Amino acid sequence: MKLPSHARVPFAVLWGAVLLSGCGASKEDDIRQWMADERNKTQPKVAPIPAPKQFKPEPYTNATAIEPFSNQKLTQALKRDSSQAAANAALIAPELARRKEPLEAFPLDTMVLVGSIIKAGQHVALVKVDNLLYQVRVGSYLGQNYGKVTKISETEVVLREIVQDAVGEWIERVATMQLQEGSK
Template identity: 60%
Template sequence: MNEQRSTVRPKIEPISEPKRFVPQAYVSAEALSPFSSEKLARLLRAEAGKAGTSALLAPELNRRKEPLEALPLDTMNMVGLLDKSGQKVALVRAGTLLYQVRVGNYLGQNYGRVTRINETEITLREIVQDASGEWIERPATLQLQEGTRK
């Protein structure tokens, strides 16, 4: 066995020379980093300066905020309905407090304006940003919660 090993030589091709590394100069060293918060701030300022970008949002920014706009919509419950002088008034519980809500009032943190109130739900129109950053209207509802007591 040892005799065979000593007589048989495997044929191995020589390894080619490694390629020479040529360094490239980095020319964007002084440019703004794509991950910089400064770059994001510049883009947001430019976007805010465009006319018509926030046509839906502009009227909402110039009005006084209502108390229920400080809370997320999912923390509120519709617990009842009143009829005051022929106008429907919904009773909304937020935490331990009870609020009277009419058509035209605002709820939630997405500029949700009450558009309709009936016996079983409050219908709202919210203004939210879509994936592309455009402001769009989105319907939302707050259902009557029977038997909710805290």
């Protein structure tokens, strides 16, 4: 459909007016101006940096001591380690040289103390492992950590075990087995 020529002119004028109205000041310009003004008013508050502390050198007083990286210091450390290794070896050596007893094949947590009796004037513990009952005396060995029975009472068995600690050194520790009430 073609518009008559007298209708084309007002349409063109109207379209031009719309385009020119977009070029005028808008609310967006007002907001931008307000933000710029506020930004200029705001002053940052920065605390001043304190002055650096004065350096006071301290005299070195360990000049007569052994230098930490010297061969002498290394020799002392190796001697100390070898003496500890000898002490550790002395602790475990007798255990490695003797014949193992039957109860040393089982871990302590699989053994149950079911009672004790007095036989020939000495306490004898009754230990149950795999549905078998064993008589244990002071000096007997049980458990997988070279456990040697040191004391037997009516309600417990006290052992001395030799175990390796976190750094691999052999140490002694005390372990106990308590009487289990109502054990089958």
